[in-house]
Amino acid sequence: MTSTTTETNERSAARRRVPRQARSRARVEAVLDAAAALVVEHGVEALTTRAIADAAGVPVASLYQYFADKEDVLLALADRDMAEMDEQVLSDLATLPVLTVASVVETTMRAFVTVYHRRPAFVEIWLRGRTNTALHDYGREHNRRIAATLRALALETGLADEGLAEHVALLAVEVGDRCFQLAFEHDAQGDPALVEEGIALVTAYLERHATPAGRTGVPQPGSGEGRP
Amino acid sequence: MTSTTTETNERSAARRRVPRQARSRARVEAVLDAAAALVVEHGVEALTTRAIADAAGVPVASLYQYFADKEDVLLALADRDMAEMDEQVLSDLATLPVLTVASVVETTMRAFVTVYHRRPAFVEIWLRGRTNTALHDYGREHNRRIAATLRALALETGLADEGLAEHVALLAVEVGDRCFQLAFEHDAQGDPALVEEGIALVTAYLERHATPAGRTGVPQPGSGEGRP
Amino acid sequence: MTSTTTETNERSAARRRVPRQARSRARVEAVLDAAAALVVEHGVEALTTRAIADAAGVPVASLYQYFADKEDVLLALADRDMAEMDEQVLSDLATLPVLTVASVVETTMRAFVTVYHRRPAFVEIWLRGRTNTALHDYGREHNRRIAATLRALALETGLADEGLAEHVALLAVEVGDRCFQLAFEHDAQGDPALVEEGIALVTAYLERHATPAGRTGVPQPGSGEGRP
Amino acid sequence: MTSTTTETNERSAARRRVPRQARSRARVEAVLDAAAALVVEHGVEALTTRAIADAAGVPVASLYQYFADKEDVLLALADRDMAEMDEQVLSDLATLPVLTVASVVETTMRAFVTVYHRRPAFVEIWLRGRTNTALHDYGREHNRRIAATLRALALETGLADEGLAEHVALLAVEVGDRCFQLAFEHDAQGDPALVEEGIALVTAYLERHATPAGRTGVPQPGSGEGRP
């Protein structure tokens, strides 16, 4: 299995006019942290460049040294947590001795919940901030990437065969995503009942597209010599 | 069975400060038509009071005679089409001689598609306009109402029993909604494959919560003395 | 002879999005007066919307009620004085018992000087403010109009015949304009010697394109029953 | 006759804080070439330090190593072409066997046209870029210098006598300049008719200030032992 998303999920190239490498690490992080705090407190819609700059203790103009524009800050924020999300999913899946559609779905979705719990800002940005167009698009795009990765995993391991269309995988991810949005809408911890139902829902759907082995289980591939 | 939503779907009471009766019918319709056209052409985000007023040929200030605020226009627009949606769903369901979870889900979802095809503005507002906070909330609320109605129908007809939790019904509706969002994202007619998958997905999920009769079928209740 | 410019010189229609009639006279004048004062004091380049608004005692937003944008204010300012300029030219020309190229040129150019003396802001805007693109364009356009009007006069009265090309008239006006720019560059009253030279220059040039009568003189047409 | 302008036309001393010698020739030229290209493509107003730096492939900060500030780049650009202009005028004038006011004016003005044709960037900067304050001032200043030089030539050769005031010479140059601005406003090649008229105009004016010999002709001074 490979990374959930290719590299740390690079945002649309066109957008990133600012050389990421060049960013002064510490200050950039300060800006992101400040933005995250503001988002948790007031929501994505209320975020303004001045608020971020003030909270981070940098001039507004410096924001534009590190980020292409305001939305780029938001996307960087999403990127940061999403990278962690990807890692969590990967490492959790790696612990499974036996893979089934059900166990993969459950493990993946619980990994999401784990990160949501750890990152309140991510809940605000990723689950509740979708009214922001940039985040909306980012969400679609990332879901597409996740779907592709998980589909690849399923094909590699034999949980599914080529008959598993890409749009089916995407639908599963999108739908799981919506379950989380619902579960975390008013509840910072996520309504457990809704999370359970979400897992059941996605599982039920994907089992329809699974191979017999996908339902009964296949051993974790390369158990022992997994790739870095 | 009763109306899919109670009355013509009253938007949050607090919002509607303007007496509906008082509205000068013709002008209100002109405003809504103008807004609908603008939304179809430029999307929900680009809608401004002045644009609406200009397009409708009324002074901006008059908008506030008919609507509480800008978002109220949007909601009225949604209401208008949503009422039609509810009717379509009801009448289509009424034609079913035998109800099953599968047939109810399919009929309902196809009724949605029918209206989406008929109302391009509705696609723009309801499926693509969710970046607007008011519409986002309206969507959640309406989905909740649809879920309640359909759940009531399922309980009445025996497709499901009391064990069918409200949040399960809501999840099904929300998830179906997401399928439509995906299907209509770039395609004004809706990607047929995604629609099919959506139907399959919701059906698979709800059959898990159905009674045996829900899977085999129950006769259309009161077949012969249909509702008004 | 007709008006120097058709109507009060309407600025490019495209620009004027704001209905002039609707403007609350007094406030608009206040804005223009404030802007004029600022221009005289700090020059055209230094003019900002906030400075204008503050000086006029109106909110910045109100500026946009009366004017399409910042440049529109400048153009309105130019319009105001230019209308006066046109009138001065017309009435001064009307007093000439006999018209010659020389007398028309001299009278016209002295009328300009008269208005420049009366309107310091006009000197700043019209003669020194040409670094502003909008004013630059306005200048070209107005010069074109003046040239057309004066050429028409020359043809009507026989000072010149059809051989007087439009671009010749324009060149004469543009060149006279440059003389004024030079004369008033550092001198609020205009360097008299340069003004004289300017008159001589334009006269010498246009006499090359004049009819014999244009050099010897023709009676003021309609002397006695002039047009309204 | 001496150089049209003293040395390579030194821009206002105060401005040039950067030692010319110190400039890394190649990079300086790269910057100027890049700036010239940008000016031709987007006009003077659109020029920014970053655009120049990017196009030239040097860091923005390095610009300040070679030039005092942004406008200094523009002025250096103007200088470069203006030096060529001066040379063209001088060499063209040197070919005249007989000097008259008319031939000097015509030769000079045609030399300008020659260079305008050769240097599109110069047209953009010198003729169309006058909305830039620095260039506006540079223009005035250079015209003054040209006027002084040509007046000196006229006095030396006897085309005019001491009665030819400096401001007369300046007016002639300024007015010729305006003719070019008009001729090249929309036409990269310059409207020939306007150029002709301009020559006629300036000639007609200066002949009023010429000596009889200025009208009939004087031999090219030192024909045979030209200047270095």
Added chain:
DNA sequence: AATGAATGAGGATTCATTCAT
């Protein structure tokens, strides 16, 4: 009921220029 007029309240960006290294 209708509306012309007014405005409060921001908000995102751009850019030339300067230093510390």
Added chain:
DNA sequence: TATGAATGAATCCTCATTCAT
């Protein structure tokens, strides 16, 4: 000499909404 990084300082403009009439 070269330059990556930082930033001070403004600026224009939009828009929803409210009154007085």
